[in-house]
Amino acid sequence: xxxxxVTFATQAWIEQFHAEINKSEAYRQAAKTWEGDFYFIIExxxxxxxxxxxxxxxxxxxxxxxxxxxxxxxxxxxxxxxxPVSTWKEVIELRLDPxxxxxxxxxxxxxxxxxxxxxxxxxxxxxxxxxxxxTDFPL
Amino acid sequence: xxxFRSPEIVFGEDALDHxxxxxxxxxxxxxxxxxxxxxxxxxxxxxxxxxxxxxDVFDQVEPEPSLETVRxxxxxxxxxxPDWIVGLGGGSALDAAKAMWILYERPDLAPEEINxxxxxxxxxxxxxxxxxxTSGTGSETTWAIVLxxxxxxxxxxxxxxxxxxxxxxxxxxxxxxxxxRLTADTGLDALTHAIEGYTSSWHNxxxxxxxxxxxxxxxxxLPRAYADGEDTEAREKMHNAAALAxxxxxxxxxxxxxxxxxxxxxxxxxxxxxxxxxLLPYTIQFNARGVxxxxxxxxxxxxxxxxxxxxxxxxxLVSAIxxxxxxxxxxxxxxxxxxxxxxxxxxxxxxxxxxxxxxxxTIVASxxxxxxDDTRRLFEYAYEGKDVDF
Numbered sequence: 001x002x003x004x005x006v007t008f009a010t011q012a013w014i015e016q017f018h019a020e021i022n023k024s025e026a027y028r029q030a031a032k033t034w035e036g037d038f039y040f041i042i043e044x045x046x047x048x049x050x051x052x053x054x055x056x057x058x059x060x061x062x063x064x065x066x067x068x069x070x071x072x073x074x075x076x077x078x079x080x081x082x083x084p085v086s087t088w089k090e091v092i093e094l095r096l097d098p099x100x101x102x103x104x105x106x107x108x109x110x111x112x113x114x115x116x117x118x119x120x121x122x123x124x125x126x127x128x129x130x131x132x133x134x135t136d137f138p139l
Numbered sequence: 140x141x142x143f144r145s146p147e148i149v150f151g152e153d154a155l156d157h158x159x160x161x162x163x164x165x166x167x168x169x170x171x172x173x174x175x176x177x178x179x180x181x182x183x184x185x186x187x188x189x190x191x192x193x194x195d196v197f198d199q200v201e202p203e204p205s206l207e208t209v210r211x212x213x214x215x216x217x218x219x220x221p222d223w224i225v226g227l228g229g230g231s232a233l234d235a236a237k238a239m240w241i242l243y244e245r246p247d248l249a250p251e252e253i254n255x256x257x258x259x260x261x262x263x264x265x266x267x268x269x270x271x272x273t274s275g276t277g278s279e280t281t282w283a284i285v286l287x288x289x290x291x292x293x294x295x296x297x298x299x300x301x302x303x304x305x306x307x308x309x310x311x312x313x314x315x316x317x318x319x320r321l322t323a324d325t326g327l328d329a330l331t332h333a334i335e336g337y338t339s340s341w342h343n344x345x346x347x348x349x350x351x352x353x354x355x356x357x358x359x360x361l362p363r364a365y366a367d368g369e370d371t372e373a374r375e376k377m378h379n380a381a382a383l384a385x386x387x388x389x390x391x392x393x394x395x396x397x398x399x400x401x402x403x404x405x406x407x408x409x410x411x412x413x414x415x416x417x418l419l420p421y422t423i424q425f426n427a428r429g430v431x432x433x434x435x436x437x438x439x440x441x442x443x444x445x446x447x448x449x450x451x452x453x454x455x456l457v458s459a460i461x462x463x464x465x466x467x468x469x470x471x472x473x474x475x476x477x478x479x480x481x482x483x484x485x486x487x488x489x490x491x492x493x494x495x496x497x498x499x500x501t502i503v504a505s506x507x508x509x510x511x512d513d514t515r516r517l518f519e520y521a522y523e524g525k526d527v528d529f
Contacts, residue, residue, distance in 0.1 A: 029511040030497060099503050100341065102256050103300075104140050113254035117297065120503040 005136040008085065008092075009042040009052040011068050013133060018056070018066035020129040027129055028061035031122035035059055036115070039072065041082035046139035048085050058126075079111035089137045092130045098123050143345040143390050144300055146269070146280060146307040150379060154310035158186035158225075158268065165193040167221035169212060169236035170228050171200045179272060179313060183227055195219045197239075200228065203287045203294075203404070203411070204235040209250045213242030216265075224267045226304070229325065230276025230411065233269050234284045237302040240267055250286060253297050261301040269304035272313040274364070274377040275325025275412050277332055277385015279307035287405060292491065294401040296499050303389075309382045311375035319365050322377075323467035326361040328412030329353060329381040330460070331396050331419050336388030338426070338434045339504035349387035354438055356380035358463060365467040395422040395509060398502035399517060402495035406488050407477055413469060417476055420457045421517055422505070424527035427453035429507030472524030485522055492518050 006013045021027055040054040053069040055077065069075060083091075087106050090096035099120050101107035109116065116123065149157040166187045174180050175198050187194045197212050216224070216239055224243070226236030238250055244261050269279035282303040286295045317325070330353075336342070337350035356376050363373035393415075399422065400415030409417075427433055427450060436452025439445070444459060446452035461471055470476035473485065493514045496502060502509065509517070513529070520527050 026510055033494075097341070097503070099500075100141070104142075105256075106140070109256060112252075113256040114252050114297070116256075117254050117500050118498045120500050121497050124503060124508070 003134040005134045008088065008135050008137045009048060009054065009068075013135065014054050014056075014066045014068060016133045017130055018063045020132045021058075021063040021126065024125060024129050027122065027125040030125040031058065031061045031119065034061065034119055034122050036079055037075075037077040039069065039075070039077050039080045041080060042088055043082055043084040045084040045086060048138045079109065079116070081107055081109050083107045085137055085139055089139065091127055092135060094127070094131060098127050141343060142300070144282065144303050145386055146304045148280065148307045148309060148382060150309035150382065151375070152311065154308050155182065155186055155270070155312070157306070157308060158183065159189035161187070161190045161192060161223060161268070163190070163192055163222040165195070165219065165221045166223040166225050167216055167219050168194065168196045168198075168225045168227055169200060169239060170196065170198050170226070170232050172198050174198065174228050174232070174272065177316065179227060183225060183270065187225070192223065195221065200232045200235045202231050204231050205287050205289050206250045209235055209238040209242065209286060212239035213246070216240070216243035217246060220264070222265050224265050226267065226269045227272065229271070229273035230278040230285070233271065233276070233278035234286065236267065236269070237282070237284050237298070237304075238286060240265060241299060241302055251288070251295065253284060253299055255282075255297070255299050257299070259299055259301045266305040267302070268306045268308060270308040270310070270313065271378070271381065273317060273321060273325040274314045274374070274381040275328035277329060277381045277388070279304060279309065280382045280385040281389035283389055285401065285411070292405055293495050293498070294405040296397070296401055296501060307382060309378055311371070311378045314374050314378045315368065315371070317368065319368065319468070322365050322368065323361070323469055324410045324412035325381065326357060326364065326377055326412070326467070327416035327464065327469060329377070329384040330357045330361070330463070331400075331412070331415045332384040332388040332393060333357065333380075334419065334423070334438060334456075335393040335396055336384065336391045337438060338506055339388075339392045339394045340506050341392040341504045342434065343391055346387045346391035349383045350391070351438065351441055353380045353384035353387060355441060356383070358442055358459070361463065362466050392504035393501045395425070395502055395505040395517075398496045398499035398505070399492075399514065399521075401499050401501070402492045403473065403518075405495060406492055407480065409476055413476065416464065417470060417473065418517070418521055420460050420471075421521045421527050423453055423457050423460075425509075425513065425517060425529075426505070426507045428527065428529065433506060473518070473522040474524065482522075489515060489518060
C-alpha cells in the first residue's frame with residue numbers, strides 16, 4: 001500500500017518532518033551539539049503563490065518545535081535559508097547536496113556561515129529526514 | 140551547477156622568474172623561519188626587486204598555523220599595505236597567507252568566520268602569489284585553508300573560493316632539498332588528495348583527469364624522490380603532481396580520510412600528510428563495502444592492477460597504497476604512528492577524535508555515509524591496523 005503524500009510547505013508536512021527528526025538516531029548523534037533555530041523560506045513558485053516561512057527550533061539533536069509562521073516578523077531565528085519550491089525539491093530528492101546548494105547560492109543563507117560549516121553532517125542528516133516524508137510538491 | 144576554479148600556474152624550471160614580471164608597488168612575503176634560513180626568502184625577494192616592488196617579510200608562520208598567528212600576520216599586512224601577498228612555503232605558510240589576506244581585506248572578520256559561502260570582496264587591496272616549497276599540500280592551487288584552534292584542539296578546515304591564489308609558482312627548485320621524511324609525508328598527502336578527489340561524492344569531469352594523472356605520477360615517482368632526493372626528474376614530477384592533485388580535489392572535495400586525518404593530526408600532532416594517508420586505506424575499505432559502484436576500480440585499472448570488479452579494484456588499490464607507504468617508511472596504523480600512546484590513552488581520546496571528524500567539512504563528500512559509530516570504529520580499526528569489515 002502506498003503512503004499518502006503530504007503537500008510540501010504545509011503545517012501537516014512540517015509536523016511529519018518534525019516527527020521524522022525526532023525519530024532519527026543518526027540526526028540525534030550528528031547534531032548533538034547543535035543549538036540554533038531556522039526559518040526555511042519556501043519562495044513562491046508554481047502553485048505556491050505566497051512565500052511560506054517554516055520555523056524550526058533545533059536543539060541538541062532534536063526538533064523542539066516546528067510550525068508554519070503566519071507572522072514571520074514575530075520571530076528572529078538565528079538562521080534563514082530561502083529558495084524556491086523547485087530548489088527545495090532538488091534537495092529533498094537528494095539531487096542537490098545542501099552544502100553544495102549553499103556554495104552555489106541556490107540556497108540563500110543568512111546567519112553564521114562558519115557555524116553551519118561545522119555542522120555539515122547534521123545538515124545532511126536533516127535532509128535525510130525530509131526524504132522520509134512522502135511529499136507532494138506544489139509545482 | 141558547479142564551478143571549476145584555478146590560478147594561473149607557472150611551472151617548471153625557473154618558474155620563479157615570473158615574479159620579476161609582476162606589476163605593483165609593494166609585496167609582503169608570508170613564510171616561516173626555515174625558508175629564510177634556507178635562502179628561499181632571499182631568492183624570492185631578488186625577483187620581486189627586479190619587478191621594482193618594495194618587499195616586507197612575515198616569517199613567523201609555525202607548522203599547523205594557529206588562529207593567533209593569522210591575526211598577527213593580518214595586523215602586519217594592515218601596517219605594511221602590500222598589493223601583492225606572496226605565500227612561500229608548505230601548506231602551513233600558504234594557508235596562513237590566504238587567511239591573512241582575507242583578514243587584511245576584511246578586517247571586520249575573525250579567522251574563525253572564514254567560510255566558503257559568504258562573498259568576501261577580495262582583490263580590492265591585493266592579489267596573491269603562492270610558491271610551494273613542498274610537493275604535497277597543493278595549497279598553491281587551492282582555496283582551502285586549514286588552521287588550528289589550539290584551545291579546542293581542533294583543525295578548522297575552511298576556505299573561500301575567492302582566496303584561490305591568482306598565481307601559483309610550481310618551481311621544482313624549491314622541492315629539491317626536502318628530506319626523505321617530508322618527501323614521504325607530503326607526497327602521500329598529494330596521493331590522498333588525488334584519490335579522494337576522484338572518488339568523492341562531488342567528483343566531476345573537470346577534476347577527474349587531474350586526479351588520475353596525479354595518482355599515476357605519484358605511484359611512479361614518489362619512491363624515487365624518497366630514495367634519492369637528487370633525482371631531479373622525480374622531484375619535478377612530484378611537484379607537478381601535488382599541484383595537479385590540489386587543483387583536482389579543490390574542485391571536487393576531499394573526503395573521509397581528510398576528515399578523520401585532520402582530527403587525528405589535531406589531537407595527536409601527527410603531520411597532516413602522514414595522518415590523512417594513514418587513514419586512506421581504511422576509508423577506501425569502508426567505502427568499498429557500501430554502495431556500488433565505487434570509482435576505485437578505475438584507479439586500479441589505470442595502474443594496471445587486478446581489477447575485474449569494484450571489490451577487486453578497491454582491494455588492489457588498498458594493497459598498492461600500503462606497499463607504497465611501506466616503501467617510503469610510513470606507518471600503516473595509528474598504533475605504529477604513535478608508539479608512545481598506550482591503547483587506553485588512545486581510547487580516552489576517541490570521543491574527541493570522532494567529534495572533530497564529524498565537524499570537518501570534508502566528511503560531507505564521503506562516497507559512503509559515516510554514522511558516528513562508523514567513524515569511531517574506523518579510528519579503532521586504524522589504531523589496530525585491522526582490515527575494515529563493516
